[in-house]
Amino acid sequence: MTTWTQKPFQPQDAGAPSPHRWSPSLDTPRVAPEVIPTFDVTFRLPADVAKLPIEKVELKVYSFTWEVREHVFPAGASPWTTSLYAVLRMDGSYSYEFWYQYVVFFRDGVHPDYVSPTLTAAGAQEVVIEELGLRLLATTGIDFTAVRAIDLSWVFADQPKFVTLSSESPERSLLAGQDYAAGEPLQADADYQVAEGSFRAGFSIAAGWNPLPFPFSWRQAAFLPVGLTGANPTVRCIQLQYENHEEGKDWQIASGKSQVTLDSEHTSLDWTFLAVDPTRALVRYNGAVILKSGKQVTIPATEANLGVIPVGDTPMWSSVTINASQVHWATWEAVVVEIYLKDSGGRPKSLNQYRFTEGSLPEYWGYLGRAGATYYWRAIYYPRQGEPVEHPEQSGFSSLLTLPSEP
Numbered sequence: 001m002t003t004w005t006q007k008p009f010q011p012q013d014a015g016a017p018s019p020h021r022w023s024p025s026l027d028t029p030r031v032a033p034e035v036i037p038t039f040d041v042t043f044r045l046p047a048d049v050a051k052l053p054i055e056k057v058e059l060k061v062y063s064f065t066w067e068v069r070e071h072v073f074p075a076g077a078s079p080w081t082t083s084l085y086a087v088l089r090m091d092g093s094y095s096y097e098f099w100y101q102y103v104v105f106f107r108d109g110v111h112p113d114y115v116s117p118t119l120t121a122a123g124a125q126e127v128v129i130e131e132l133g134l135r136l137l138a139t140t141g142i143d144f145t146a147v148r149a150i151d152l153s154w155v156f157a158d159q160p161k162f163v164t165l166s167s168e169s170p171e172r173s174l175l176a177g178q179d180y181a182a183g184e185p186l187q188a189d190a191d192y193q194v195a196e197g198s199f200r201a202g203f204s205i206a207a208g209w210n211p212l213p214f215p216f217s218w219r220q221a222a223f224l225p226v227g228l229t230g231a232n233p234t235v236r237c238i239q240l241q242y243e244n245h246e247e248g249k250d251w252q253i254a255s256g257k258s259q260v261t262l263d264s265e266h267t268s269l270d271w272t273f274l275a276v277d278p279t280r281a282l283v284r285y286n287g288a289v290i291l292k293s294g295k296q297v298t299i300p301a302t303e304a305n306l307g308v309i310p311v312g313d314t315p316m317w318s319s320v321t322i323n324a325s326q327v328h329w330a331t332w333e334a335v336v337v338e339i340y341l342k343d344s345g346g347r348p349k350s351l352n353q354y355r356f357t358e359g360s361l362p363e364y365w366g367y368l369g370r371a372g373a374t375y376y377w378r379a380i381y382y383p384r385q386g387e388p389v390e391h392p393e394q395s396g397f398s399s400l401l402t403l404p405s406e407p
Helices: none
Strands: 038-044 054-063 068-074 080-085 097-106 119-122 125-128 134-138 147-156 159-165 172-175 187-194 197-204 208-211 217-226 235-248 251-254 258-262 269-275 282-291 296-304 308-312 317-323 332-342 348-356 363-368 375-383 389-396 400-402
Touching: 038 054, 054 080, 068 080, 159 172, 217 235, 235 269, 235 308, 251 269, 282 308, 296 317, 296 363, 317 332, 348 363
Parallel strands: 038 125, 134 208, 217 308, 317 400
Antiparallel strands: 038 080, 054 068, 054 097, 097 119, 134 172, 147 159, 147 187, 187 197, 197 251, 217 269, 235 251, 235 258, 235 282, 282 296, 317 363, 332 348, 332 375, 375 389
């Protein structure tokens, strides 16, 4: 394991490491007796170092025998291996400790040179020089026609830090000591600003090259009118209000409400929208079906995660919102719910299972059929201590199922 130290290593019979703009030494290290074992250490730069504005990295390696090894890595260079002598201890065993320090030179004076602290390690191993004094935020995989901007925020030295990336400013360099502490983890919140809201996620900013993920996919939805066309249409028109909606902790993507009337001249409606999790991205809608007879059939407020939603003279999609906010989470660690309809033989159909923990968002279960039809549910409550407790099967008909605080 490499250890970061605050002061550079100073050999007893040699001066402290020279100022950081070293010239590689051509001196031949002192040759130790053949009986002293040696061990190999390989140094390499990160695989993505060529993507950073780095000219070269100069490295010095010290061991207990005060021998010094020096090497220069041009950007994108191959690994370098050196052999070091072990040192005999008083008890007859050998010490395999070594120290190393390096300087990163950036191209064309883009950034000040980065001088690492002296680092300690022991034994034959491969050392990746990961901390280069620069953590570059990149947006090569971001579709800026969908994302207007990405706001990143974090805390360094008890002070808030902020960065905004966009199509006009697609990259940003963070410097050690100025924007983050060298060699330490850096966690930021990334807020993706889109036309219909925002998505928030934690983002680890590692050493070197950091491409931000594009967390969205395009979700397609369509209404399938039934009874508007054909030899004997039964529906005069369908009036709809609709929106897409998806939410998570501290974020929400939701379009404004739109209206449409489907009739013999306008028989279809489909659209696409951004979704983080297509299984949780919903279409919310309500409206009315006007039959040829003049009768009006109300479409209640419904949530559906279907790609194609049937509406008209047909059994329509009905949904139930399952909410676990009333559960006593100080007692229960998790609740697993099964919800379903029953066929004519009393067997479950359209069954789905959901798991809730403290802070879980509502889930949406749906079925084809009349709104308000009888459905069934059962649950298992898992306590923080002790054995699970079953909540027996119970029927319901409301479009909102609020789980009880206790089973």
